[in-house]
Amino acid sequence: MDYLMLVDKFNPIDMGFYDRVELTEVNGKFMESQAGNRLRLLLKKAEADGIKLKIISAYRSFEYQQMLWEREVSHEMWGGLSYEKAVEKVGRTLALPGSSEHNTGLAVDLGREGDNDVSDDFYKTPESRWLCANAADFGFILRYPRLKEQMTGIDFEPWHYRYVGVEAARIIAAGGLCLEEFLHFYSEKYI
Numbered sequence: 722m723d724y725l726m727l728v729d730k731f732n733p734i735d736m737g738f739y740d741r742v743e744l745t746e747v748n749g750k751f752m753e754s755q756a757g758n759r760l761r762l763l764l765k766k767a768e769a770d771g772i773k774l775k776i777i778s779a780y781r782s783f784e785y786q787q788m789l790w791e792r793e794v795s796h797e798m799w800g801g802l803s804y805e806k807a808v809e810k811v812g813r814t815l816a817l818p819g820s821s822e823h824n825t826g827l828a829v830d831l832g833r834e835g836d837n838d839v840s841d842d843f844y845k846t847p848e849s850r851w852l853c854a855n856a857a858d859f860g861f862i863l864r865y866p867r868l869k870e871q872m873t874g875i876d877f878e879p880w881h882y883r884y885v886g887v888e889a890a891r892i893i894a895a896g897g898l899c900l901e902e903f904l905h906f907y908s909e910k911y912i
C-alpha cells in the first residue's frame with residue numbers, strides 16, 4: 722500500500738487497486754486497514770481531550786462513486802443541461818469514479834458530534850482546531866488547505882483528512898505544505 726499515493730482527476734486509481742485494498746470498520750464506516758487503525762487511535766485521543774468527532778464519510782467503493790456521479794449528471798440533464806454541460810457542472814463539486822481520495826480508503830470527512838453532513842464552517846470549531854494540532858501525530862493531514870487550491874485543484878475543505886503516515890504527515894504539517902508540494906520537494910527521499 723502506497724500511503725503517499727496521489728489521487729485526483731489526472732491520477733485516477735487503477736482498477737486492480739480495489740481487489741488489493743484491505744478495509745477495516747471504524748464507527749460503522751470503512752477505511753483502509755492501517756488508516757482505520759490510526760483513525761481509531763486519533764478518535765480515542767480526541768475524546769480523552771474532550772473532543773468528539775464524527776465520521777461523516779470514509780471509504781466509497783468505485784461503484785458507489787459511479788452511482789453518485791450518474792445520479793448528479795442525470796439530475797442536471799433533467800434540469801435542461803446538455804450531457805457535456807452537466808458533466809462540467811457536476812465535476813466542479815464531485816470527483817469522477819476512481820478519482821476521489823475516498824475511493825482509496827485513506828480519506829475521511831470529519832464533523833462534530835450530531836453533524837449529518839460536512840460543513841464549510843467546521844474550521845471555526847474546537848474540533849477542527851484540535852485536528853489541525855494533532856492529526857499529524859496519527860498520520861493524517863488536512864488534504865485541501867486554504868491558499869493551496871491552485872496546487873490541489875480543490876477548494877478549501879476543512880473536514881477532509883487524508884492518511885499519509887506519521888513521518889510524512891509531520892513534515893507536511895510543520896511545513897504548511899500540501900501533499901503535492903511534499904511529493905515535489907521530498908520525492909527522492911520518500912518515494
Ligand SMILES: [Zn+2]
Binds near residue numbers: 828882
Ligand atoms: Zn472528503
